[in-house]
Amino acid sequence: MFTRQTRQKEFVLENLKQRFDHPTALQIFHDAQQHGIKIGEVSIYRILNNLVKEGKVCKIVTKDNVAHFDLIREDHIHLVCNCCNRIFDRELDNDKHLSNLIKDFQISKQDIVLHGICKDCAKILNDKEKE
Amino acid sequence: MFTRQTRQKEFVLENLKQRFDHPTALQIFHDAQQHGIKIGEVSIYRILNNLVKEGKVCKIVTKDNVAHFDLIREDHIHLVCNCCNRIFDRELDNDKHLSNLIKDFQISKQDIVLHGICKDCAKILNDKEKE
DNA sequence: TTCTTAATGAAAATCATTTTCAATAAGAGT
DNA sequence: ACTCTTATTGAAAATGATTTTCATTAAGAA
Numbered sequence A, B: 001m002f003t004r005q006t007r008q009k010e011f012v013l014e015n016l017k018q019r020f021d022h023p024t025a026l027q028i029f030h031d032a033q034q035h036g037i038k039i040g041e042v043s044i045y046r047i048l049n050n051l052v053k054e055g056k057v058c059k060i061v062t063k064d065n066v067a068h069f070d071l072i073r074e075d076h077i078h079l080v081c082n083c084c085n086r087i088f089d090r091e092l093d094n095d096k097h098l099s100n101l102i103k104d105f106q107i108s109k110q111d112i113v114l115h116g117i118c119k120d121c122a123k124i125l126n127d128k129e130k131e
Numbered sequence C: 001t002t003c004t005t006a007a008t009g010a011a012a013a014t015c016a017t018t019t020t021c022a023a024t025a026a027g028a029g030t
Numbered sequence D: 001a002c003t004c005t006t007a008t009t010g011a012a013a014a015t016g017a018t019t020t021t022c023a024t025t026a027a028g029a030a
Helices: A007-018 A025-034 A041-053 A095-101 A119-130 B007-018 B025-034 B041-053 B095-101 B119-130
Strands: A057-061 A067-071 A076-081 A087-091 A105-118 B057-061 B067-071 B076-081 B087-091 B105-118
Touching: A007 A025, A007 A041, A007 A067, A025 A041, A025 A067, A041 A057, A041 A067, A057 A105, A076 B105, A105 A119, A105 B076, B007 B025, B007 B041, B007 B067, B025 B041, B025 B067, B041 B057, B041 B067, B057 B105, B105 B119
Parallel strands: A076 A105, B076 B105
Antiparallel strands: A057 A067, A076 A087, A105 B105, B057 B067, B076 B087
């Protein structure tokens, strides 16, 4: 079985290359519509899943059950806020430390996800407690 | 607003205390049925979400979009296999290293999730490549 | 240009989770 | 023990992201 180069595949990959906001499938769909590109919602899901299988893209599911996608670039880990569900990038050479501590488990560097509370939400929670 | 102690709440918390397999809401529901405990599926979801809000339980969403729950006990991180979606525990004092490297983001220790490929899946993938 | 079949897309299906709301039952007050 | 308030429950329906189905389209090989 061979693969065919299509306008749709090109658009999805190009779109991921140009943005750094970990978009959802729907966000990519809307972007396509705004650029007048004819592509169905379903195809975006299908193309993204294939890219994940090929190891070109990583998929991060936030606690509100929405999948976000990110092109695998250089070394950076993802911080996911359990409060606002935003995803932050953090460059980190020292993550090698952690990776080396884990045996019998191949950690993909781009797939290190730390959950917690981001600066903004921590401030909001703090302010609420003062009330 | 006060809270009331109910059989259902007690069952869910007790069930989580007694198991270490990161069950889904449905698995807890089935367990209740087998023990002849009258409790609705919906209530399990509601009780679990409340426990998460109270910070007693952590919720891990795997890539197949199913939420798994784990009682927050001592220090351990979670390894999630992107292949079989199983969740592994790993004790790790040295995770403090990583936590300290991240500024302006409060990492909850029990919520450090590393994604990758587990030993079993790695073996299967390896064997496939040889074919 | 033709032909094979990979890829697309619209509609329908799926499935975990949430919402709604009437019925139930903690547990505080008497 | 009894009553009363309302937190909690649970069945059914709603939601919403994602997947499946399948007829149609279009890469790209021959």
